[in-house]
Amino acid sequence: xxxxxxxxxxxxxxxxxxxxxxxxxxxxxxxxxxxxxxxxxxxxxxxxxxxxxxxxxxxxxxxxxxxxxxxxxxxxxxxxxxxxxxxxxxxxxxxxxxxxxxxxxxxxxxxxxxxxxxxxxxxxxxxxxxxxxxxxxxxxxxxxxxxxxxxxxxxxxxxxxxxxxxxxxxxxxxxxxxxxxxxxxxxxxxxxxxxxxxxxxxxxxxxxxxxxxxxxxxxxxxxxxxxxxxxxxxxxxxxxxxxxxxxxxxxxxxxxxxxxxxxxxxxxxxxxxxxxxxxxxxxxxxxxxxxxxxxxxxxxxxxxxxxxxxxxxxxxxxxxxxxxxxxxxxxxxxxxxxxxxxxxxxxxxxxxxxxxxxxxxxxxxxxxxxxxxxxxxxxxxxxxxxxxxxxxxxxxxxxxxxxxxxxxxxxxxxxxxxxxxxxxxxxxxxxxxxxxxxxxxxxxxxxxxxxxxxxxxxxxxxxxxxxxxxxxxxxxxxxxxxxxxxxxxxxxxxxx
Amino acid sequence: xxxxxxxxxxxxxxxxxxxxxxxxxxxxxxxxxxxxxxxxxxxxxxxxxxxxxxxxxxxxxxxxxxxxxxxxxxxxxxxxxxxxxxxxxxxxxxxxxxxxxxxxxxxxxxxxxxxxxxxxxxxxxxxxxxxxxxxxxxxxxxxxxxxxxxxxxxxxxxxxxxxxxxxxxxxxxxxxxxxxxxxxxxxxxxxxxxxxxxxxxxxxxxxxxxxxxxxxxxxxxxxxxxxxxxxxxxxxxxxxxxxxxxxxxxxxxxxxxxxxxxxxxxxxxxxxxxxxxxxxxxxxxxxxxxxxxxxxxxxxxxxxxxxxxxxxxxxxxxxxxxxxxxxxxxxxxxxxxxxxxxxxxxxxxxxxxxxxxxxxxxxxxxxxxxxxxxxxxxxxxxxxxxxxxxxxxxxxxxxxxxxxxxxxxxxxxxxxxxxxxxxxxxxxxxxxxxxxxxxxxxxxxxxxxxxxxxxxxxxxxxxxxxxxxxxxxxxxxxxxxxxxxxxxxxxxxxx
Numbered sequence: 001x002x003x004x005x006x007x008x009x010x011x012x013x014x015x016x017x018x019x020x021x022x023x024x025x026x027x028x029x030x031x032x033x034x035x036x037x038x039x040x041x042x043x044x045x046x047x048x049x050x051x052x053x054x055x056x057x058x059x060x061x062x063x064x065x066x067x068x069x070x071x072x073x074x075x076x077x078x079x080x081x082x083x084x085x086x087x088x089x090x091x092x093x094x095x096x097x098x099x100x101x102x103x104x105x106x107x108x109x110x111x112x113x114x115x116x117x118x119x120x121x122x123x124x125x126x127x128x129x130x131x132x133x134x135x136x137x138x139x140x141x142x143x144x145x146x147x148x149x150x151x152x153x154x155x156x157x158x159x160x161x162x163x164x165x166x167x168x169x170x171x172x173x174x175x176x177x178x179x180x181x182x183x184x185x186x187x188x189x190x191x192x193x194x195x196x197x198x199x200x201x202x203x204x205x206x207x208x209x210x211x212x213x214x215x216x217x218x219x220x221x222x223x224x225x226x227x228x229x230x231x232x233x234x235x236x237x238x239x240x241x242x243x244x245x246x247x248x249x250x251x252x253x254x255x256x257x258x259x260x261x262x263x264x265x266x267x268x269x270x271x272x273x274x275x276x277x278x279x280x281x282x283x284x285x286x287x288x289x290x291x292x293x294x295x296x297x298x299x300x301x302x303x304x305x306x307x308x309x310x311x312x313x314x315x316x317x318x319x320x321x322x323x324x325x326x327x328x329x330x331x332x333x334x335x336x337x338x339x340x341x342x343x344x345x346x347x348x349x350x351x352x353x354x355x356x357x358x359x360x361x362x363x364x365x366x367x368x369x370x371x372x373x374x375x376x377x378x379x380x381x382x383x384x385x386x387x388x389x390x391x392x393x394x395x396x397x398x399x400x401x402x403x404x405x406x407x408x409x410x411x412x413x414x415x416x417x418x419x420x421x422x423x424x425x426x427x428x429x430x431x432x433x434x435x436x437x438x439x440x441x442x443x444x445x446x447x448x449x450x451x452x453x454x455x456x457x458x459x460x461x462x463x464x465x466x467x468x469x470x471x472x473x474x475x476x477x478x479x480x481x482x483x484x485x486x487x488x489x490x491x492x493x494x495x496x
Numbered sequence: 497x498x499x500x501x502x503x504x505x506x507x508x509x510x511x512x513x514x515x516x517x518x519x520x521x522x523x524x525x526x527x528x529x530x531x532x533x534x535x536x537x538x539x540x541x542x543x544x545x546x547x548x549x550x551x552x553x554x555x556x557x558x559x560x561x562x563x564x565x566x567x568x569x570x571x572x573x574x575x576x577x578x579x580x581x582x583x584x585x586x587x588x589x590x591x592x593x594x595x596x597x598x599x600x601x602x603x604x605x606x607x608x609x610x611x612x613x614x615x616x617x618x619x620x621x622x623x624x625x626x627x628x629x630x631x632x633x634x635x636x637x638x639x640x641x642x643x644x645x646x647x648x649x650x651x652x653x654x655x656x657x658x659x660x661x662x663x664x665x666x667x668x669x670x671x672x673x674x675x676x677x678x679x680x681x682x683x684x685x686x687x688x689x690x691x692x693x694x695x696x697x698x699x700x701x702x703x704x705x706x707x708x709x710x711x712x713x714x715x716x717x718x719x720x721x722x723x724x725x726x727x728x729x730x731x732x733x734x735x736x737x738x739x740x741x742x743x744x745x746x747x748x749x750x751x752x753x754x755x756x757x758x759x760x761x762x763x764x765x766x767x768x769x770x771x772x773x774x775x776x777x778x779x780x781x782x783x784x785x786x787x788x789x790x791x792x793x794x795x796x797x798x799x800x801x802x803x804x805x806x807x808x809x810x811x812x813x814x815x816x817x818x819x820x821x822x823x824x825x826x827x828x829x830x831x832x833x834x835x836x837x838x839x840x841x842x843x844x845x846x847x848x849x850x851x852x853x854x855x856x857x858x859x860x861x862x863x864x865x866x867x868x869x870x871x872x873x874x875x876x877x878x879x880x881x882x883x884x885x886x887x888x889x890x891x892x893x894x895x896x897x898x899x900x901x902x903x904x905x906x907x908x909x910x911x912x913x914x915x916x917x918x919x920x921x922x923x924x925x926x927x928x929x930x931x932x933x934x935x936x937x938x939x940x941x942x943x944x945x946x947x948x949x950x951x952x953x954x955x956x957x958x959x960x961x962x963x964x965x966x967x968x969x970x971x972x973x974x975x976x977x978x979x980x981x982x983x984x985x986x987x988x989x990x991x
Contacts (some may be wrong), residue, residue: 082565216508268544273672388643388675389675389679390641390645391572391634391637391641392564392566392572392638397566397567400567400683401567403679403680403683404683404686404687406531407684407687410686415680415683416811419676419680421701422675423672423675423676426667426671426672426675430664430667434660434664437649437655438653438655438656438657438659438660439654441655441656441657449562458979476566477563477564477566477572478564479567480565480566480567480568480571481565483567483568484568
């Protein structure tokens with residue numbers, strides 16, 4: 001069976017989406033176990049694939065037995081071998097954690113919600129696993145369309161915010177498709193490895209240049225790279241918590257993966273960093289993204305929206321790291337895909353728990369939360385430490401590689417931006433902690449001033465959250481292994 | 497100099513003891529006696545583990561343990577050497593005493609959230625020992641940050657407006673400088689040298705240009721703001737809003753000493769004495785430290801709030817340690833390292849006394865304490881002994897470290913600094929003695945206290961008697977601290 005992992009990864013969630021939508025009519029209680037089983041299977045296959053890659057190297061899987069370049073091939077190498085388990089595990093943990101939340105928010109739409117959720121995960125896993133540039137576009141649209149559906153189920157403003165995302169997201173996907181079309185015109189192939197083989201003689205061609213830049217802009221739009229970020233904060237903020245804590249950690253990170261795939265596999269580092277010589281400009285854009293993300297986050301008086309701007313800043317980390325043009329920077333960017341997915345999941349799940357209990361996420365709603373929800377807040381502290389970059393949480397180590405990369409390529413502005421963003425994160429999170437810790441102030445000087453006991457979210461929400469918090473620390477401690485055994489091989493040897 | 501090393505998990509255990517006791521403390525929150533018993537147990541076990549390593553270290557062997565290989569060339573790694581052992585001994589032994597004192601103080605004042613208090617105290621001690629036993633800069637930074645965040649809820653324990661503004665100041669200075677200065681300096685050092693492991697003559701020699709090395713040196717010096725070197729000192733007086741046991745153990749021993757420990761470690765283990773000497777970097781450090789000593793002492797003169805006075809006194813005394821290291825002479829460095837221990841026992845006594853007075857009378861200001869010595873003779877006698885130790889007069893341990901520092905200035909041919917030390921001692925006497933005088937010697941009708949005022953609870957008084965006694969004993973029997981300091985200096989300078 002483990003020969004079929006690449007197909008199972010995509011087919012199981014896809015088919016179970018169908019099963020769930022039927023199960024929804026029969027008995028709503030069937031949906032959750034089916035969805036968990038499907039994503040559990042996907043996570044199992046993803047981890048199995050990573051282990052196989054570690055063992056055997058790159059795996060090529062021909063879908064339906066058709067050989068490339070005619071058929072679609074799935075390539076699993078060290079890069080997507082690392083990203084697949086992250087995507088599937090994040091989706092699984094978030095699904096388990098949000099069972100109660102989904103029941104509370106959409107008692108009569110449970111079936112459709114799980115269907116969309118599974119389709120979305122299918123799309124994301126497909127994007128990561130596929131080795132075909134056009135197939136990637138199809139899966140991108142699957143993920144995007146289901147994503148719009150999920151995000152629009154939320155507050156009053158959610159549909160409008162999502163419509164905005166829909167326009168921007170569609171433009172982004174079209175850009176990507178246009179770029180792939182150009183590549184098809186010049187090479188006659190859609191298979192990534194095939195394109196990469198045919199391209200080098202054409203590097204001086206304007207069509208190839210245009211194809212690369214158009215693809216890149218499309219991907220940047222989809223990952224909300226400043227200044228193409230404007231759709232993200234509202235779309236993520238007003239959505240329901242189950243959707244936002246699936247989409248916020250994964251979509252931007254998967255798009256960063258696509259960017260790195262474009263840079264490393266379809267095009268080569270030689271083309272991206274030597275022929276183009278755009279690296280300085282993009283790193284500067286990343287600096288602006290980081291600084292603006294941090295500053296805009298400071299302006300928010302609302303926990304969830306503040307976090308969405310942090311996501312925008314983090315995208316700047318990864319784009320900047322990837323474009324530094326050296327091994328350390330690229331290592332940092334790839335490592336940060338893993339770390340940022342996990343830490344964004346952690347903080348968005350915290351918001352989910354808070355919304356479940358308090359029915360709000362504005363700063364005024366957070367008063368006294370350390371007393372009321374100590375476990376949830378404990379997880380927020382760990383997540384915050386990771387975003388700030390305090391060792392031994394994982395966020396520190398990706399920042400380490402990014403900064404070392406910045407120093408060795410002489411981009412001191414990028415290093416300064418990362419340090420600045422860490423400092424701003426301290427302010428951002430301690431402003432939240434202060435509200436949760438001190439308020440409401442009492443009149444008496446410090447003696448038993450916080451009446452009222454614990455009122456924690458249900459166990460089924462708290463346990464997955466704590467698991468994520470522990471993973472943040474474990475991934476940090478195992479950074480050495482991740483880099484030495486996986487990421488090192490994901491980066492072409494030509495890159496130093 | 498090649499040291500023999502052995503691999504042992506003991507240093508990790510010493511750190512983990514107080515980390516693992518935290519869940520037990522949380523679970524026993526409803527039964528305070530069980531909870532405090534657990535704290536004592538953890539403190540005792542921690543001290544015993546550390547004590548069991550002393551003979552090995554005194555034999556000239558080092559103990560190492562690698563926790564995780566996180567970055568090529570840099571692991572999260574522990575190494576116990578003489579200097580780390582000196583600091584770990586001081587902090588772990590004083591944790592036991594402070595735990596007893598905490599019980600008296602917190603229960604005496606019926607403070608809220610005592611479980612939280614004891615949990616974060618235990619966490620803070622884990623981090624402190626972690627800093628002491630760090631084998632490289634990354635591990636040091638890890639535990640340094642852990643200490644910053646673990647002490648925040650202790651400083652802001654009262655959860656009122658004043659606590660919040662002090663907490664902000666605390667974070668701004670401590671975390672702001674560590675992320676703003678130490679983190680980039682550490683990464684630049686890593687880029688230059690490819691390693692972060694402390695070694696007896698540093699690893700930066702011959703790697704960077706002279707201005708860059710100088711810049712790094714000052715980034716580290718000010719980045720470890722826990723050392724309270726001016727102008728990054730004002731978090732310490734602000735942190736005095738914390739309950740007194742916190743001020744006593746953390747802001748006279750653990751946190752601030754972690755700051756100077758880090759500075760000393762970086763100066764000796766990252767830059768190395770030869771590099772500092774050849775670039776003349778030690779001279780500006782000496783003058784910055786001297787300025788802090790004088791300014792801190794002068795400001796202390798004008799304080800009426802007893803704890804604030806002690807805070808400024810601490811700022812001045814911390815710079816003694818930095819000064820001693822920066823002298824780069826064997827005697828001066830010995831004095832600096834020894835001062836970590838000597839100042840700790842003296843200053844913690846003074847804080848304990850301030851807390852005991854607050855528990856017994858509710859007074860915080862010196863001007864309201866006239867005649868207190870008649871009602872609380874034991875406490876004020878201990879205060880007198882503690883202040884003698886800080887001034888550096890026999891019969892207290894502070895005399896030895898100051899003696900070495902004075903010899904160090906002569907050895908390094910820094911005559912002006914000799915006068916700084918002597919003047920500062922006079923200033924110390926000038927701000928401590930009037931209080932002791934007013935407390936004991938006043939006409940009965942001037943006394944501000946009724947007959948019914950008496951000593952604080954035994955849990956408060958016994959610890960301060962113990963630390964005062966140790967302060968005296970240290971003059972006559974300064975081992976193993978003196979020997980550890982000498983061993984460390986020997987391994988650095990070879991003398």
